[in-house]
Amino acid sequence: MIRKLGEADRVLLMTLVSKDPALNLFIIGDVENFGFEQEFMELWGDFREEDGQLIAVLLRFYGSFIPYADGPFDAAGFAALMQAGPKFEMVSGSAETVQAVAEHLNIRKEKQMRFAELRELNSTLDTTAASAHAIRQATTDDVDAICSLTDQIEEFDNNPEDSRSSLRKTLETGTGRTYYMEQDGKVIATASTAAESSMSAMVVAVATHPAYRGRGLASRLVARLSADMLHEGRTPCLFYNDPQAALIYRKLGYQDIGFWTMLYV
Template sequence: MIRQLTEKDRDQVLTFAGGRPAENLFILGDIEAFGIEGDAITLWGDFNEQGELLSILLRYLGNFIPYARDPKLLDGRGWAKVIVESSQVKHLSGLQHLVEKVIAHIDLPVLNKQLCHYAKRDPLLSIDKTLIRKDVKMLFPEEAGKIVALRKSIFTNYSDTSSTIQKNMDKGISRTYYIERNNEPVSSVSTVAETAGAAMIVGVCTKKEYEHQGFATSCLSKTIRALSAEHKQPCLFYDNPAAGRIYKKVGFMPIEKWMIVSY
């Protein structure tokens, strides 16, 4: 039986999803930030006859994410019906094997379909301290403009603003470590969407003239060490094989691919 969830269901949902903080980073993060009910967020659950959760579906604005511990128990047809009847879907995303069960039953034009590698790191895994350079710095919120300038010089179509980065840092859901030369950042790593149990690593970059010197690996290792000290599991997306080799070197293991379908 599928029904909309309320705050009374919070503990059951957190128990259901909380055992896999990396896989459910966005679901758990949205619940922490917005609760179970609201204009921006809706959560549904599919229950068996004993009242046990089989799967859940999150809506944040026009973005939907399904999750089930056991993919065999995810009702793709049922969730597709909920999504279509909401008349709000812009994106459907999640672990590939779960999303594919849902999109098979959605008869809407697909604008784009994207797959990324998704990986996580055991927070109890030790970190090689020799990888962390002594000149790695932590960014202060008022310095956000430095990182915006660095990323715009490296990433095409980079759109985040200093204000957005600063607000996220002030909320405690983002942090950045960087290395600078001549008083300007040349390499950095950030987190976003930090929850009580996990954090998404983003913005791993190094200026071309400073590549192959271990700068990004050092910033990444520093970030991992800080997250592990807070018992947060690092996770990340990537589609670049070279980046994948760096992540494997510091202990990231693949979960599976993450699928994003745009309607």
């Protein structure tokens, strides 16, 4: 049985998703940061009929959906909810859960990435070492300068206007942070977090200007972000599918815990 979730279901929901806090960092972060009564966000739960146990949850955040299930669930019911909305753009989540939903959808494009988390930063790294490029924390005044760099990164397929709006909102709401480095007044490297919650945070938008690659700038930024997250009691997580990125993240201490699948309709 699927029904919409509200504030009265918070404990039930958090009990379910806290079984795998890294995998559910988006759901946990969005509920902690925005609650249940938002126009841009909705949550549904699949309850087992025989005992009323919550066994799966579906999050809508604007046009994106994330399902999570602790075992078999009503994948067809979740797919129907997605397609009933006015702006269904994509669904993402653990590979197994998303593929169960995909059987009931018409998919235009699929993308799969490795999902990694960091429990302990490599103790040989010095995240406070002096460098010619100081690490700065961004404010909303830095949005255009940072996005001027990320606009140049081929791997990023964000619309320039959307990327600026998203970064500004993240900084304004405190749901993430961005660190960056400058050279001659221009941003040359950056790394951010998103979906920060009491338990975890997602490292995103790691980028270095092509002219400054190979100098370890991205490694320093991710190391600093990761160290700060761990110090605050949050587990940093990230997606990647680039072999070069894998070398960087594994050197820092990140370990693969599964695959994250994104389906576009």
